[in-house]
Amino acid sequence: MTEIPRHDVIILGAGLVGCALALALAKGGVTSILVDPADPQAIRAATNDGRASAVSSSTWRMFDALGLEPAFAPHASPIERIEVGEQGARGLLAFQPDLANDGPLGMMVENRTLRMGLRDAAAAAEGVTLLMPATPQTVERDADGVRITLADGRRIAGALLVGAEGRRSPTREAARIAVARWEYRHVAIVGMLDHSEDHRNVAHELFYTAGPFALLPMQGGHRSALVWTVAEADAPAMLTLSPRAFLAEADKRMKGMLGTLSLAGPLSSYPLGFHHAAHITDERLALVGDAAHGIHPIAGQGVNLGFRDAAALAEVLIEGVRLGLDPGDAQLLQRYERWRGLDTFSVAAATDGLTRLFGVPGRAASRVRRLGIGIVERVPALKDFFMAEARGESGALPRLLSGQAI
Numbered sequence: 001m002t003e004i005p006r007h008d009v010i011i012l013g014a015g016l017v018g019c020a021l022a023l024a025l026a027k028g029g030v031t032s033i034l035v036d037p038a039d040p041q042a043i044r045a046a047t048n049d050g051r052a053s054a055v056s057s058s059t060w061r062m063f064d065a066l067g068l069e070p071a072f073a074p075h076a077s078p079i080e081r082i083e084v085g086e087q088g089a090r091g092l093l094a095f096q097p098d099l100a101n102d103g104p105l106g107m108m109v110e111n112r113t114l115r116m117g118l119r120d121a122a123a124a125a126e127g128v129t130l131l132m133p134a135t136p137q138t139v140e141r142d143a144d145g146v147r148i149t150l151a152d153g154r155r156i157a158g159a160l161l162v163g164a165e166g167r168r169s170p171t172r173e174a175a176r177i178a179v180a181r182w183e184y185r186h187v188a189i190v191g192m193l194d195h196s197e198d199h200r201n202v203a204h205e206l207f208y209t210a211g212p213f214a215l216l217p218m219q220g221g222h223r224s225a226l227v228w229t230v231a232e233a234d235a236p237a238m239l240t241l242s243p244r245a246f247l248a249e250a251d252k253r254m255k256g257m258l259g260t261l262s263l264a265g266p267l268s269s270y271p272l273g274f275h276h277a278a279h280i281t282d283e284r285l286a287l288v289g290d291a292a293h294g295i296h297p298i299a300g301q302g303v304n305l306g307f308r309d310a311a312a313l314a315e316v317l318i319e320g321v322r323l324g325l326d327p328g329d330a331q332l333l334q335r336y337e338r339w340r341g342l343d344t345f346s347v348a349a350a351t352d353g354l355t356r357l358f359g360v361p362g363r364a365a366s367r368v369r370r371l372g373i374g375i376v377e378r379v380p381a382l383k384d385f386f387m388a389e390a391r392g393e394s395g396a397l398p399r400l401l402s403g404q405a406i
């Protein structure tokens with residue numbers, strides 16, 4: 001049996017958040033092993049994950065601090081303004097940052113670009129051992145440390161186990177951590193739309209009772225990422241529409257605002273749900289990203305929350321190791337739990353409330369929503385609050401999210 005030298009941290013899941021964590025740890029001299037059963041070549045396929053992510057400006061600063069910005073910048077489009085509409089009425093509320101002083105609200109990047117960039121950087125980083133494809137078979141975790149045997153017989157060991165395997169995290173299940181979860185009975189239809197008019201770096205969030213319809217500006221001016229939330233029961237029919245019929249339905253929501261439309265690639269669909277782990281640490285264990293929480297994509301915050309987990313956990317561990325503590329030390333894990341527990345819960349609760357508020361049918365509910373939108377539009381302090389949320393700048397920020405090294 002091959003014995004791989006002991007590392008400080010074992011991260012199960014080399015997705016967006018797992019790779020970001022490994023890179024952040026490496027910058028502070030904390031070693032890690034990343035384990036993922038997926039085929040590394042599959043993420044390069046053009047058909048892999050047709051989604052794009054709204055990367056908040058604070059996450060973007062973390063990319064800069066981790067040396068990733070040059071890999072992503074050529075493929076990214078800034079979000080310079082967000083316009084909100086309701087039931088066909090457009091421009092009811094607009095978020096317009098001071099671009100010269102504060103920069104854009106975030107950047108749109110295809111998930112495939114993010115996955116490849118993060119994975120390649122992790123593979124090349126000193127102090128990171130990437131085992132992919134590799135499947136964990138047995139996992140032992142106790143006061144002495146973490147020991148894992150992989151399906152191919154190799155054995156790895158470390159001081160701390162991190163579950164970063166996404167929403168169905170086997171690590172979270174094995175630790176018997178309770179999870180609050182519910183399904184929205186909605187499906188997100190996701191794809192890329194080309195349009196004849198320039199989007200001018202504006203993101204549109206159009207709320208309809210059937211679900212929000214979001215258009216996010218992609219690079220080049222004439223392409224937007226579509227995230228169209230529809231009732232679960234309607235999704236199969238929507239996905240079998242001819243491209244022409246689908247575009248006609250989309251245009252009914254957009255009312256010609258971006259000119260003539262065409263599909264830039266295949267559509268995909270994702271069932272939407274909410275989940276939140278009751279706690280994110282256990283003996284020599286921490287959860288990050290979707291393994292810890294999953295929210296509706298209405299506010300484009302899911303992976304940003306995960307990156308915040310990675311930045312906070314890296315800061316806690318690096319500082320602890322510098323003080324001579326073991327990376328699996330219970331006090332360090334408690335600090336991570338306290339730091340992230342409240343932030344993720346408040347963003348999750350706000351997103352869930354928004355999803356429900358904008359899903360209530362009827363004219364009375366619509367009037368209440370417009371009243372709320374009107375108030376936010378007229379009160380600068382409220383607008384600034386929402387813009388800080390979109391930028392991922394609220395709460396106690398880990399240093400990496402301010403663009404500083406740990």
Ligand SMILES: Cc1cc2nc3c(=O)[nH]c(=O)nc-3n(C[C@H](O)[C@H](O)[C@H](O)COP(=O)(O)OP(=O)(O)OC[C@H]3O[C@@H](n4cnc5c(N)ncnc54)[C@H](O)[C@@H]3O)c2cc1C
Pocket residue numbers: 012013014015016017018035036037038051052053054055135136164165166167170188190227270288289290291297300301302303304305306
């Ligand atoms: C339609 C839609 C649109 C979205 N848009 C946005 C957006 O605009 N902005 C935003 O911030 N977020 C968005 N999100 C959320 C975002 O996609 C997720 O939060 C993000 O992918 C979570 O990253 P992760 O690394 O935690 O998990 P994942 O990306 O799911 O990665 C998990 C990794 O773990 C691996 N794995 C699985 N099982 C095991 C195992 N047993 N052992 C080891 N590894 C394993 C997998 O192969 C994978 O590589 C959206 C989500 C949806 C559904």
